[in-house]
Amino acid sequence: MIEESGRLKLCDEEQIPWKKWGPYLSERQWGTVREDYSDNGDAWNYFPHYQSGARAYRWGEDGLAGISDDRQLLCFALALWNGRDPVLKERLFGLTNPQGNHGEDVKEYYFYLDATPTHSYLRYLYKYPQTAYPYEDLVTTNGRRSRQESEYELLDTGIFDENRYFDIFVEYAQTVPEDILIRISVINRGPETADLRLLPTLWFRNTWSWEPGSAKPQLSQEGNQNECRIIRAKHNELGDYQLYCADKPTLLFCENETNAWRLFRNNNKGLYTKDGINDYIIHDRTDAINPANSGTKAAADYALSIPSGETHIIRLRLCKADSVKADIFFTGFDELIDQRKQEADHFYESLSGDRLNKEQQRVLRQALAGMIWTKQYYEFDVARWLNEHPRHSTRNADWQHMQCRDIISMPDKWEYPWFAAWDSAFHVLPLAMIDPTFAKQQLNLFLENRYQHPNGQIPAYEWNFNDVNPPVHAWAVYVVYQICQDYHSQNDLTFLKSAFASLEHNFSWWESHREPDKNVYEGGFLGLDNIGVFDRSAALPTGGHLEQSDATAWMTLFSQSMLQIALELSLHDPDYEQRVLSYLNKFMATAAAMQDISDEHRDMWDEEDGFFYNVLRFPDGHSTRIKVRSLVGLLPLCAVTVVEESTLNKLPQVAKYFENLVKRRNHLTAHIFCPIKPGVENRRLLAIMDEKKLRQILTKMLDEQEFLSPHGIRSLSKYHQEHPYEFHWNGQTFSANYQPGESDSAMFGGNSNWRGPVWVPVNILIIRALLALYAYYGENFRIECPTGSGRQCNLFQVARMIAVRLLHIFLPDEYGRRPVFGGTEKFQTDPHWRDCLLFYEYFHGEDGSGLGASHQTGWTGVMAALLSIFGSLEEEELAELGMQEIPAILAGNNNV
Known part of the structure; x- marks a missing residue:
């Protein structure tokens, strides 16, 4: 049996909790209805992005490339600082509906590259600029633009010029349920050595402030090991976990509590607040973190200096407390992650067999x-x-x-x-x-x-x-x-x-x-x-x-x-x-x-x-x-x-x-x-x-x-x-x-x-209807397709023609250009960008470029189902369907 299929069976039949931990952490909790306690129902302005680093959430959490347990009691995500940003990069930034000339829009570049349904393997890419993130420029420039003008995107600011950015790949691999290996690979794409503070962060969702008398969980530093630092997480309901951090980083602790003084000039509940690690890193405020090395939010501080073109790897392990022997925290670490990656390959190969070429497989996956x-x-x-x-x-x-x-x-x-x-x-x-x-x-x-x-x-x-x-x-x-x-x-x-x-x-x-x-x-x-x-x-x-x-x-x-x-x-x-x-x-x-x-x-x-x-x-x-x-x-x-x-x-x-x-x-x-x-x-x-x-x-x-x-x-x-x-x-x-x-x-x-x-x-509904009609009418019903072409097609061919045109949005043409990326040259030509796909909310009616929400994989992800039906098409079949120019990649040529 395919390994991932076996894990799914164990989840279903024996309730083995492979899915207890997963990518359940939101990328935005601020500006949502649930967090809106305003007098006028203005969710976007009641809890804006600038408050998110200092204000504890009520109903959920957010983070960068993060995971959590299935009740979101304990969360893990990245925080980053390039030495120039005004705040730690702990979550994604974007414009709210009133700020954007075409509505809400995330202004970041990140990609979901791989995942298995049990979360035994997950892979994510975030592109982090090496110069100061242009928060104000994005808001003011978009605010000046009319609805007739295009949106002002992060690439338009010039922040990625000369490739001055880091590619940060985050991989999660479960050895067994509730034992998660975390590998973070940072690549300097820029022309010279660049510094980065990488802060993998572990924290508890604040539930205690809303439940009087409830027990407050705790994070604390455990005794040091020769090769790593350890954060212990203790929670009455979830149980105890440990985060092992290789290469002996400095551990920083604060509380996941609102900095009421900073935001509202009200008294704080204690000395250490949600923005404590931010203030320590960026403003060198040593009094912002707890010297007793305990709290409800903690980060492992890795100060990196990475030469141009080189990669630095950070390894961590999050697991049930005392479930891993101290002498083998990181033994065979990379091999285990690579094994889960290979098992993901086997799973998706079993899904599509040899029917799909390399590019079609990429879209599917x-x-x-x-x-x-x-x-x-x-x-x-x-x-x-x-x-x-x-x-x-x-x-x-x-x-x-x-x-x-x-x-x-x-x-x-x-x-x-x-x-x-x-x-x-x-x-x-x-x-x-x-x-x-x-x-x-x-x-x-x-x-x-x-x-x-x-x-x-x-x-x-x-x-x-x-x-x-x-x-x-x-x-x-x-x-x-x-x-x-x-x-x-x-x-x-x-x-x-x-x-x-x-x-x-x-x-x-x-x-x-x-x-x-x-x-x-x-x-x-x-x-x-x-x-x-x-x-x-x-x-x-x-x-x-x-x-x-x-x-x-x-x-x-x-x-x-x-x-x-x-x-x-x-x-x-x-x-x-x-x-x-x-x-x-x-x-x-x-x-x-x-x-x-x-x-x-x-x-x-x-x-x-x-x-x-x-x-x-x-x-x-x-x-x-x-x-x-x-x-x-x-x-x-x-x-x-x-x-x-x-x-x-x-x-x-x-x-x-x-x-x-x-x-x-x-x-x-x-x-x-x-x-x-x-x-x-x-x-x-x-x-x-x-x-x-x-x-x-x-x-x-x-x-x-x-x-x-x-x-x-x-x-x-x-x-x-x-x-x-x-x-x-x-x-x-x-x-x-x-x-x-x-x-x-x-x-x-x-x-x-x-x-x-x-x-x-x-x-999809139209294609499904055409297939149903073909099942009824068969070859006896033919229609000119396209209208005016003189070419008569049955309804199955019509359905396939529409499917091919949809799939063509994501597949490179004979020049290697994907319609989904429109005229954005970075995505069309840069080898580190062009294969990172975005599944937009909708697509331009003439050129196929992606529009609206750039990561609305949701219903656009149904393209995977289309590939499973129409993925294997021969060139002569496409020619019959009236494609004016047949991309070689759709004809099954993997050498394009």
């Missing part, structure tokens, strides 16, 4: 590494937070049942150190490939009564749990169940039954809260931020309400997914057979409602344009279509599923009632594709669109002057570049125009743009 590194400890007791508030806050006041103390897959450890429900549904797809247990746990988490509201709603995100994310949870549950069957030979009906019960509760919530008219839905912005002409989460300037094509399509997909789950459960339990028919009925009613031709202006389908639009319903009852060609109109394509004949044959009673129900409600099937019409191998198709409408939609989607970008499907049609949509009301003009890069709209703070860029998650 770094995508999955990012998925693993962004697992975080998340603690938030909403009722307690509200009670502790100095004001009677209304934020999340309806969610006092939420008590979160969990490891959660996050979209991003810096910009989003909190979950987002629909992001998580996409995260689990690649995670299920490598760790099905964790993937299922993540889906179940949001369906637990600690998260799901008693009324059935799934919480959206920390800023406002009441907001509404697209209901993709049921779809993700069914897909993960299938992945577990196909990849891992698991048939977890217990998981499916449990999820189904909670999802039914959620479906009922949608019906009672988001269905203003029969079978037509609204949901506010639904995760698509600025895609429309109005802020869909606010009151409409016209009054009335918006009947949403996307909300109704999402609910159609929801009913299809519930039907599929009910079918699977019916194969094992006849009690679910009636649920199949119930969700079939709901599917037909919702799908038909999108095309209610009794009122031509209320009908979401525009026959002349061959496209779906949102419908604005005025207070007096009349309506008009909002004719913006966007993903809102493509999402009905995604609401499609196929029922196998073999399934219906095993359920003859269901099959009989299935057919009778469709015939009985033929007034609905007159507007949608008939669910009992047999296709290839007698499959049945549940879809909103009949073949005529499907062709009309695909013709627009595959038009390179509309939706088809060289790098996937755009979120808004390029048609609106020359023809912006405008809506006039009471002397005001509301408009939507194609913006392939960053948004110039203030709607949703400009933090993300759905007016043209390529977003991976929706592309």
Whole structure:
């Protein structure tokens, strides 16, 4: 058995705690809702970055390249000082939403290079400048720039000129659970010898200040050994640990307590505060650290002077106290780490076999590494937070049942150190490939009564749990169940039954809260931020309400997914057979409602344009279509599923009632594709669109002057570049125009743009829909692809073409340039940068460059799943798909 697979099995079957320690430490805790105790709900300004070094957190911790236990009681991370920075580099810096001309953005360069699902091996790279970090320059310059200008990035400041920086590689390797080898390799990339203070730091999360009478843990220096220094960590609940530090560094101790005097001119609780080590290193304040060598925060101080081009290695070992014999702290240290690295190689080779070339393997591995590194400890007791508030806050006041103390897959450890429900549904797809247990746990988490509201709603995100994310949870549950069957030979009906019960509760919530008219839905912005002409989460300037094509399509997909789950459960339990028919009925009613031709202006389908639009319903009852060609109109394509004949044959009673129900409600099937019409191998198709409408939609989607970008499907049609949509009301003009890069709209703070860029998650849904449609239509359905090319393709080829264009974002072309890096020459040409991938939030609709959050591996990490399906492609296959220029690397040539 592959070694890592064996460890996963031990975790699942014998509860061996390989995952007790992991990369659970956030990269940003400051400026978050949980830490916001302001009077006005201004989280970004209440706890700014400059206070983070001196102010103890309430709900979690952050650090650089860090790890923690799964309750985040004890944390380990790096601190750095180049002799010039105004503060120790203990955490990542970035702009908050009000500071950035395009929203929040981390202004650092760091990379998740490798990781295994049990955290037996982790590898991280941080690029640390040798000159003073330009904090003020980044804030003031970005503050002066308009939305029409690009963001001012760290490379733009010139701080990396002449390669005056350190590459700091951090590796973690577990020999056994709770015995972690830590190897830090520092490489001077600059032209001359440079000094560095490297301070590996161990500290306890401050829980005692919030729990009167609770025992306070302690760090202290133990007796010196010949080859190392030892920090002992004592905690009543966690137990005792020891950190062994090779090469006899000086140990520094202080307390993880707020420096209230520095920040607020209030009295401190003691002599030593959170910023004590910072003050000792930078300001030479010997009174800032505890001479008794004890506290709740400690660092090993390594003063290094590294010649140009050379590497210095620091070795540490964190383990349960007294579990390692004193004479073998570092015996065979490097060999053990290298062994874990080789085992990681074996694990990923087993995942992809020899189907992927070197560059494709790199994308797969770094995508999955990012998925693993962004697992975080998340603690938030909403009722307690509200009670502790100095004001009677209304934020999340309806969610006092939420008590979160969990490891959660996050979209991003810096910009989003909190979950987002629909992001998580996409995260689990690649995670299920490598760790099905964790993937299922993540889906179940949001369906637990600690998260799901008693009324059935799934919480959206920390800023406002009441907001509404697209209901993709049921779809993700069914897909993960299938992945577990196909990849891992698991048939977890217990998981499916449990999820189904909670999802039914959620479906009922949608019906009672988001269905203003029969079978037509609204949901506010639904995760698509600025895609429309109005802020869909606010009151409409016209009054009335918006009947949403996307909300109704999402609910159609929801009913299809519930039907599929009910079918699977019916194969094992006849009690679910009636649920199949119930969700079939709901599917037909919702799908038909999108095309209610009794009122031509209320009908979401525009026959002349061959496209779906949102419908604005005025207070007096009349309506008009909002004719913006966007993903809102493509999402009905995604609401499609196929029922196998073999399934219906095993359920003859269901099959009989299935057919009778469709015939009985033929007034609905007159507007949608008939669910009992047999296709290839007698499959049945549940879809909103009949073949005529499907062709009309695909013709627009595959038009390179509309939706088809060289790098996937755009979120808004390029048609609106020359023809912006405008809506006039009471002397005001509301408009939507194609913006392939960053948004110039203030709607949703400009933090993300759905007016043209390529977003991976929706592309995944489109690809999945095309594959389902191919399973039904087979070779009998062909469409011109791209539109106007004269090339006829089946739907599998269309799906593959879109997948290839997406993958091409990350793969080097024939000139060795990766579209994801755009025009940033350092990333395109420097050998120490060009293979360090960034999985951005979204991508430029024309050149494929990365935009938004640079480390939102979350749903962009689903590229790993695409590679597993479409990774092995021959040159002639690509030529058939209409790629104008075929990168040699995609043709399987590893010698590029």
